[in-house]
Amino acid sequence: MMKKILIQFDTDQAPSTFDRVVAVDAGVDELFSYGGISPDNVTGLVHGAIFTRGPADLKNTAIFVGGSNVTDGEALMDKIGSTFFGPMKVSVMMDSNGCNTTAAAAVVAAKKHLQLAKTSALVLGGTGPVGQRVAQLLATEGSAVTLVSRSEDRAATSCDAIRKKTDAGTLTPAGAATVEEFQSLCSGKQLVVAAGAAGVCFLPEGSLAALDGLSVAIDLNAVPPTGISDIGVTDKAAEKHGTICYGAIGVGGTKMKVHRKAIASLFEANDHVLDTEQIYALALQVAGLA
Numbered sequence: 001m002m003k004k005i006l007i008q009f010d011t012d013q014a015p016s017t018f019d020r021v022v023a024v025d026a027g028v029d030e031l032f033s034y035g036g037i038s039p040d041n042v043t044g045l046v047h048g049a050i051f052t053r054g055p056a057d058l059k060n061t062a063i064f065v066g067g068s069n070v071t072d073g074e075a076l077m078d079k080i081g082s083t084f085f086g087p088m089k090v091s092v093m094m095d096s097n098g099c100n101t102t103a104a105a106a107v108v109a110a111k112k113h114l115q116l117a118k119t120s121a122l123v124l125g126g127t128g129p130v131g132q133r134v135a136q137l138l139a140t141e142g143s144a145v146t147l148v149s150r151s152e153d154r155a156a157t158s159c160d161a162i163r164k165k166t167d168a169g170t171l172t173p174a175g176a177a178t179v180e181e182f183q184s185l186c187s188g189k190q191l192v193v194a195a196g197a198a199g200v201c202f203l204p205e206g207s208l209a210a211l212d213g214l215s216v217a218i219d220l221n222a223v224p225p226t227g228i229s230d231i232g233v234t235d236k237a238a239e240k241h242g243t244i245c246y247g248a249i250g251v252g253g254t255k256m257k258v259h260r261k262a263i264a265s266l267f268e269a270n271d272h273v274l275d276t277e278q279i280y281a282l283a284l285q286v287a288g289l290a
């Protein structure tokens, strides 16, 4: 039996311990970890991955792209894809800063309770890597998404970027910076996802009780102060003031399962490319929603 080798390319100097632990837990036989990887130094390493095993055996080698900077991870993915040719390729997954697995886990949590095609959703902190992906996946499901930033221009730029990936649903940019503005934007929404930077609070204690008609609220920020103060970090489908609530750790269990399943699925073929949509498809399977 040929060994399953996962090659971890991290854009940070030190390869992530988090991603290494998940790789081991996902059952890889050998993990080769490289730090400080960029489009400038990856070509030779990709050649080493694709020229060592025959085409029929290349499904036993795969690449994971990680690191704290999502833009750098996307550039690395592009370079890796352009280095492959013909059958000389291996499967690749991108999850820099946990952006894809976190967004996928958040959207499947919402989908357990809502018909997303009939849902009006608010994504706070929607310009970040996680928020943009949450908005993209909700739009793909047919939701009417309002993407919020402190700058309406930045929100519009993010909506334009998402529009290049899906024409489903609707995307509306909004600028807001005060609690009153955030609360006002919640009006008429069935779903709110807080995807702001760590330690950024959008909706302080007491906000959920004041909001009518909000069915599901998800806060992805685990670092105090959290994004929606009424939600506990470990909340998982906890009902509060008539709203079903998920905190960052409440979503985290699904995120870990999705990450492990995605790594395992890399070894099914040598041509999988696991980015936002593909990882969401796996998340739906994990949640029994596929």
Ligand SMILES: NC(=O)c1ccc[n+]([C@@H]2O[C@H](COP(=O)([O-])OP(=O)(O)OC[C@H]3O[C@@H](n4cnc5c(N)ncnc54)[C@H](OP(=O)(O)O)[C@@H]3O)[C@@H](O)[C@H]2O)c1
Binding pocket: 097, 098, 099, 102, 125, 126, 127, 128, 129, 130, 131, 148, 149, 150, 151, 154, 155, 195, 196, 197, 198, 199, 200, 220, 221, 222, 223, 248, 249, 251, 252, 255
């Ligand atoms: N549970 C998990 O497993 C997991 C995994 C990964 C990430 N996370 C969490 O998910 C959240 C989103 O991650 P990310 O990497 O996408 O975040 P990020 O890029 O650091 O921040 C997201 C957005 O927050 C907004 N923001 C920053 N400072 C703000 C402030 N002082 N007031 C209001 N808005 C502010 C910014 O939007 P504008 O500048 O456009 O306003 C930014 O684009 C983070 O809290 C992160 O810790 C959780």
